[in-house]
Amino acid sequence: MGWSVNIGTIAGTAVRIHVTFLLFLVWIFVASYMSGGPQAAWNSTAFMVLLFACVLAHEFGHIFTARVFGVATPDVTLLPIGGVARLERIPEKPQEEFLIAIAGPLVNVAIAFGLVAFAGANLDARHLAAVESARISMVDRLAAVNLFLAAFNMIPAFPMDGGRVLRALLAIRLGFVRATEVAATIGQWVAFGLGFLGLLYNPMLIFIAIFVYLAAASEARLVSLRAMSRGVPVSSAMVTQFVTLAPEAHIDEAVETLLRTNQSEFPVVDSGGRLVGLLGRGDMIRALKQLGPDARVAEAMTTQVPTIGYRQTLDEAFRILQTKSAPAVGVIDAAGRLVGLITSETLGEMLLVGEAMPKGYRLGPWGRRAA
Numbered sequence: 375m376g377w378s379v380n381i382g383t384i385a386g387t388a389v390r391i392h393v394t395f396l397l398f399l400v401w402i403f404v405a406s407y408m409s410g411g412p413q414a415a416w417n418s419t420a421f422m423v424l425l426f427a428c429v430l431a432h433e434f435g436h437i438f439t440a441r442v443f444g445v446a447t448p449d450v451t452l453l454p455i456g457g458v459a460r461l462e463r464i465p466e467k468p469q470e471e472f473l474i475a476i477a478g479p480l481v482n483v484a485i486a487f488g489l490v491a492f493a494g495a496n497l498d499a500r501h502l503a504a505v506e507s508a509r510i511s512m513v514d515r516l517a518a519v520n521l522f523l524a525a526f527n528m529i530p531a532f533p534m535d536g537g538r539v540l541r542a543l544l545a546i547r548l549g550f551v552r553a554t555e556v557a558a559t560i561g562q563w564v565a566f567g568l569g570f571l572g573l574l575y576n577p578m579l580i581f582i583a584i585f586v587y588l589a590a591a592s593e594a595r596l597v598s599l600r601a602m603s604r605g606v607p608v609s610s611a612m613v614t615q616f617v618t619l620a621p622e623a624h625i626d627e628a629v630e631t632l633l634r635t636n637q638s639e640f641p642v643v644d645s646g647g648r649l650v651g652l653l654g655r656g657d658m659i660r661a662l663k664q665l666g667p668d669a670r671v672a673e674a675m676t677t678q679v680p681t682i683g684y685r686q687t688l689d690e691a692f693r694i695l696q697t698k699s700a701p702a703v704g705v706i707d708a709a710g711r712l713v714g715l716i717t718s719e720t721l722g723e724m725l726l727v728g729e730a731m732p733k734g735y736r737l738g739p740w741g742r743r744a745a
């Protein structure tokens with residue numbers, strides 16, 4: 375995620391803080407300084423830092439459980455709205471998704487009960503209503519806010535943990551795709567409910583409702599995309615008409631190519647037809663500015679472009695595209711030569727085609743019934 379600062383690594387997962395989160399802390403400090411002086415300012419800032427330590431512990435609940443099932447967890451980012459732990463894939467086994475999703479809220483429940491048992495925290499519903507008040511002791515507020523975090527995350531709608539728990543439970547009987555559709559529909563009704571409550575009580579809820587509604591829709595689309603592309607060979611959806619660049623070509627030649635085509639990503643191919651890199655529009659402009667028009671394509675290109683064999687399936691290509699967050703996946707033949715590209719545009723087109731396609735119709739050579 376752009377605009378975030380790496381603050382260290384915990385057990386092999388990088389911890390990043392988004393710049394807006396740091397601004398948020400400064401804002402809390404200044405706002406409470408103006409209303410209550412330096413004491414209040416330090417007090418509220420310390421509370422926010424502790425609160426986000428709890429959010430981080432929640433994310434590590436997901437991370438450690440995911441690792442048990444062999445899912446890689448490269449980083450976690452703290453935003454003002456909460457934490458986001460990046461998992462390289464979502465397990466399709468319902469039991470695994472259930473445990474990974476519920477582990478986060480359980481960490482907050484454990485912290486709340488730990489504070490009650492060992493720090494003498496007093497759990498009182500009134501503390502939650504006055505959680506920003508400095509008159510209530512720090513431990514009481516932290517205990518209350520951890521229970522709130524657990525409850526809030528268990529709202530049964532994507533992208534909340536509760537949505538994933540719900541899908542996992544449904545998937546045991548309905549299968550992953552159908553379970554996602556049902557969970558997304560329930561999530562959208564929950565979003566309507568939240569939005570309605572927001573109109574009556576708290577406008578913040580309206581924003582959360584919109585966020586939840588959109589997330590539910592995109593999760594459902596993503597899963598149907600995965601189901602639709604499963605078993606479809608990459609060769610039947612890949613882009614085959616594209617212009618390539620040679621690594622020894624100059625940047626000004628690359629720019630000319632950019633201008634006369636409507637491509638924005640150019641595969642760089644050596645004399646043997648093998649993919650050696652990728653040069654995007656952004657790379658070109660940067661190279662032109664920093665290295666000048668005489669620089670070589672090889673100096674400006676991204677190397678290590680993910681590739682996939684042309685006999686593999688489209689869902690595998692989409693998985694690589696998402697987990698590597700690469701602009702394109704190269705499709706190569708048995709001799710290692712580049713024969714096609716799968717890009718995020720392919721993904722978007724597949725979604726459009728999928729929505730318009732008659733039910734049961736499959737892409738690929740066997741899609742059309744014999745006449």
Ligand SMILES: [Zn+2]
Pocket residue numbers: 432433436478479527535
């Ligand atoms: Zn969570």
